[in-house]
Amino acid sequence: MATTKKPKPNEIPSALDANQVNVVLASLEDEALRVDCLVILDRMRGISGHEPKLWNVATFGFDTYHYKYESGREGDCHVLGFHPRKA
Amino acid sequence: MDGTARHSELLTQLRKxxxxxxxxxxxxxxxxxxxxxxRxxxxxxxxxxxxxGQMQALSKHKIGGTAVIPLSDVDRRRTLSFGFHTTLLHQGMVVVGLRYSFEASPRTDEVGGDLPTEPPRSQAATGNSSPRKSISVGRGTWESVSPKSARN
Structure with missing residues (x-):
């Protein structure tokens, strides 16, 4: 997910339970992509020590941080995250 | 993640x-x-x-104290060339005016050391002409900031 220019939701999303993670994963048609996602989920969970939350449509984000630009704009974003693109 | 530029070295080893x-x-x-x-x-x-963690610390504005903040290399250089308060202002320090009777404001006996420049002639003439090299102000509240503090 890029970037600084795109408006981001200011609210921190609620945690995904395991079932919701599976729902998003099940919507991926490509089996290899799903396996890759499981690996990335596992690694990001290990590094951040947090469970994934769903940002926007299908971005898995781990942990949050608060940012503030010199323009005064501020908000929250995930520290680590990834978005499985449809292959 | 933060910008990819910071990771250029590892990225060259990542392959496709x-x-x-x-x-x-x-x-x-x-x-x-x-x-x-x-990695x-x-x-x-x-x-x-x-x-x-640094931002969390800065958002709690302190009055009459000094926060010790882990600075980036650029900030550290800026500190050395322009003085510390400039950096603190840049980082969001708030300057407030206090009445002279404000109890917690530094007392003059807490200013120690010597003036960084030569004393005025009048003072030197009174016999107080010892070499002056530095000035230090006491009463700082030193607070180390843990990077992984605050949120979550």
Whole structure:
């Protein structure tokens, strides 16, 4: 997910339970992509020590941080995250 | 993640990928070196969390104290060339006016050391002409800031 220019939701999303993670994963048609996602989920969970939350449509984000630009704009974003693109 | 530029060295070892300013694009995990990706993720996570900790500390404006903040190299250089308060202002320090009777404001006996410049002639003439090299102000509240503090 890029970037600084795109408006981001200011609210921190609620945690995904395991079932919701599976729902998003099940919507991926490509089996290899799903396996890759499981690996990335596992690694990001290990590094951040947090469970994934769903940002926007299908971005898995781990942990949050608060940012503030010199323009005064501020908000929250995930520290680590990834978005499985449809292959 | 933070900007990809910070990780350029590891990215050269990652194999097949593309980047934008803040994103790393990978087609298949089998195209890349997973251990390298893990190191990039770890670096990125640690970096953002340490900056986050710094921001949390700065958002609690302190009056009459000094916060010790882990500064980036650029900030450190700026501190050395322009003086510390400039950096604190840049980082969001708030300057407030206090009445002279404000109890917690520094007392003159807490200013120790010597003046950095030669004393005025009148003072030198009174016999107080010892060499003056530095000035130090006491009463700072030293607070170390843990990078992984605050949120969560």
């Amino acid at each position: 990928h593309t980047t934008s300013k803040a994103c790393l694009y990978i087609k298949r995990l089998s195209d890349i070196q997973l251990p390298i990706l893990e 990039i993720l770890q670096q990125s996570y640690d970096h953002i969390k340490s900056r986050d």
